Amino acid sequence: MKSYCFIVNPIAGGGKANSQVYRIEENFRAAGAEFKIYRTTGPRDATLAAARAAEEGFDIVVAAGGDGTVNEVLNGLVGSGAALAAIHGGKGNDFATAVAMPKNIDEACKSLLRSEIRAIDLGRVMERYFINSVGVGFDAAVALRVNRGIRLFNGVSAYIYAFFETLLSYQYVQMEIDLGSGPVKSDPVLVAVGIGQAYGGGMRIVPDAIQDDGLFDVCVFDRMNRLGLIYHFPKVFSGKLKNLEQANMYRTKELKLKLSEVRPLHMEGEIYFGDEMHFTLEPKGMKVLFGT
Ligand SMILES: [Mg+2]
Structure with missing residues (x-):
């Protein structure tokens, strides 16, 4: 089974991602999956946390926030081999929608645990991915x-x-x-x-x-x-x-x-x-x- 690190932006979506943490914990404990929850402490912290999670060997790093959190996590993961995932945890969740992640957090957890991973294109502009x-x-x-x-x-x-x-x-x-x-x-x-x-x-x-x-x-x-x-x-x-x-x-x-x-x-x-x-x-x- 894969291992998961959740990078939670506690202020994303007015606290939406944070309010989903107990559902994540319950679903992942029930499944017996290895997982960790990390809450970010400020701007750019998600990038550092994602890089650290990849170094620690987590297979999947989940951005629990909105699109801004996804972009920060992505920029910490590029080149590491860890896979990027996202849940609907912010105001704008266009990436989570683009990868067909269910909006319901329990359904999203099921999707995460099924871990269907594919490679998609990666863009770069002005030194960022x-x-x-x-x-x-x-x-x-x-x-x-x-x-x-x-x-x-x-x-x-x-x-x-x-x-x-x-x-x-x-x-x-x-x-x-x-x-x-x-x-x-x-x-x-x-x-x-x-x-x-x-x-x-x-x-x-x-x-x-x-x-x-x-x-x-x-x-x-x-x-x-x-x-x-x-x-x-x-x-x-x-x-x-x-x-x-x-x-x-x-x-x-x-x-x-x-x-x-x-x-x-x-x-x-x-x-x-x-x-x-x-x-x-x-x-x-x-x-x-x-x-x-
Ligand atoms: Mg294209």
Whole structure:
């Protein structure tokens, strides 16, 4: 039987992951599985804890938090041989959804114990690894606004508020976009790069993405007026946004973005800043546990 280390972010999802710990303990004790629970103490601690767990020889390291926790755990595991797993423990759980992990914690524990492991593609940009999705442009500006905190609102309403606020203040940025055949100048609404299909808590920006085809799915969304954005935005949840003529969809192994100024990039719930972003992909570079 495999051994498991749970990296629990106690503040993720307003304490959601933490509240699931007793269910995890009960399920794993009943199964007689070897497991350990570790609670993180602050930013970046999950990366150190994941690296330590891999060193200690745990087969599977479970990110118990949201997508931000998944990204931190991933960055501690790359190259170790340990497999990455995730439960729905945060506000945004796009990776857990992408690997078909059940939302119910008891069902999720059963999936973890069945330990169906497959390798999927691993992305890299700005010295960090990602396993699901990255966005640059309008979407990153919204994510930045949400991450900095919005008084009076939380959850989905915070995103909606941030969407409208960003809509009023957003300054387009010039980009050189190189999908492998030389740079093309553009000032799109956003550029999204996906191994998985969704980000931001279920926004299916690259709905045809395949996790192990050795290629990123990329959406370059052309400039559109505010009313158009308001009207069409809800289509991102059904995956129909890609049918608009403004949505240019590509598949590529590599992507270079050069921005005319430093801007935010959102990577699985975390914000970074840069003006040069070189995306590379390692085919089937990460072992991942799938829900069953
Ligand atoms: Mg792919």
